[in-house]
Amino acid sequence: MTTTPTAGDVSAFLKRRARWSPLEAAFWVFAFATIWLFPDKYLILKDSAILALFALSLDLILGYAGIISLGQAAFFGFAGYFAGLVAKYGVINEPVIALICAGFAAAALGFVTSFLVLRGSDLTRLMVTLGVSLMLGELANRYSNITGGADGLQGVEIAPVLGRFNFDLYGHNAYVYCLIVLFVCFLIARRIVYSPFGLSLRAVKGNVLRASAIGIPVKWRLVSIYTVSAFFAGIAGALLTQTTAFCSLDVFSLERSADLLLVLIIGGTGYLYGGLIGAVIYKLLQDWIANLTPQYWQFWIGMVLVVIVLIGRERMAGWIAAARAFLTGVVGRLLPNSAALTGATRDGQ
């Protein structure tokens, strides 16, 4: 006879799942240590941080809710232009407030468009998400008097963060700013994913029919996570505009959304670190290949995609899990007290 779990059991289970593991702590300690470890690599680190946040936003809908999207760039670009325009015309000078506003603007767009992705099959969703981002790209091109059209949005001047930290030439402050924003967003995403709401999303991903049969309001769950994901994508886009003081039409491009899928596939979907690790690997890979063949790096990126699919993501996930178990073992041996906690790391899967 199995006993029915009480509400106390459930919340204890959720709390156990959500506990921080030593490996996670080590990850973030290392992430912040890079500020002092690699002072000459700020540019690529900053790009990685932005890409990681962007990938995190896609993971929320793809890895947790099972929506395939080729249109995440819509929110990225929309908020990017939003942040650029408010800074250019001096509507909101403080970057942090502008960032949050841009995020909410993207979230509003996400909320409106979320109703479009509720219907239809994978292919329909793919088309609709792609269509939305292409439409925004056309609009940005059409109203070039506002957006600068094909030349990009120029003359953006970003005020110092919190009135003190200027974006310097070496990108130190910009990187720290991006990293902190990434960390805060990660904490929010982590809270969402480990909440009962996050669990219900997984149920929806597993089987829509059953999820609605046990009383999960599938439609509203999807609408909310799509909106939240748009918020994060928007923050990432606004960060890019703020740190480069520039925004161009390619923020809406298909390549951006496609690259994002690759990032997530490299890192693995359905656990929050996938996007983060994938972004770092992708950026390093891109940097390395672009140094070898500046013009044709796309070929090798494409080849990586094809090979990954042919090998099979499940098999690769197996390797990653093995590597993670090994790492956890190492960390556990270094910190004997925490050995009991290591079970928590695997809960992400």
Add this chain to the structure above:
Amino acid sequence: MLTILFDGVAYGMLLFVLACGLSVTLGLMNFINLAHGSFAMAGGYCTVVLVNQLGIPFALGLPIAFLITALLGGFLERTLYVHVYARSHLDQVLFTIGLVFMSVASVDYVMGSSQQFVQIPDALQGQLNVFGIGMGKYRLFIIAICGLLTVVLQLILAKTRFGSRLRAAVDDQRVARGLGINVGAVFGITFAVGSGLAGLGGALGAEILGLDPTFPLKYMIYFLIVVTVGGTSSITGPFLASILLGIGDVAGKYYVPKLGAFVIYAIMIAVLILRPQGLFARSTAR
């Protein structure tokens, strides 16, 4: 006005030849092939090499381009695509986007990134005036060829043994297998012919659509629109959808030049929301 209509029809016919292979493969294997445009590009570049550099006549270059892309398609289908049919849609999207990236970069490497033009014979250049409507001879030629192809395709599908096998496999793969139809072989042939048609379309359309390495990315969305709006259950659906798309796009670009593509995307989203199965699909959802 009528000239726009005429250009739109020519454009739409071209889109149909480009996309019909995609619609059959999507309907048959439920396989999302974003790399379809790469075959069209391959056909276009084949013709450029054959006609411009080797001096083969244009009329002979077209069928050769068809054959080469069909062989290429069949080869890739047997070696690479077969492994991906049973995978999730996400895997298929990733796989085919990877192929697109590879094809774009390789063509860039071999042929350079500038736009290519096929030398069209003098007989097909210039305009004809029929009842006061200016019609480009080349466009007329495209309409004739594509119209002929459509009729032939329809006849093959409706009258031949292969056609009925194909239709059976599209309708219900498992039952078709049970009846002893070799679905894998049917699919392989269809894929090859579909790729070949895309190659032919790319060769014909090099003049109108423009041919450069980013071709597969630029027109991917158009092919997908034809397929999703037209539905995958028949050949008439994609045909009507392509004609509509062609006329809509040409008219949109003529009347509201900077907003042209926007109109198309908006219409597509509206159609997909109202009729997720496609505009002309049968009501039985699978």
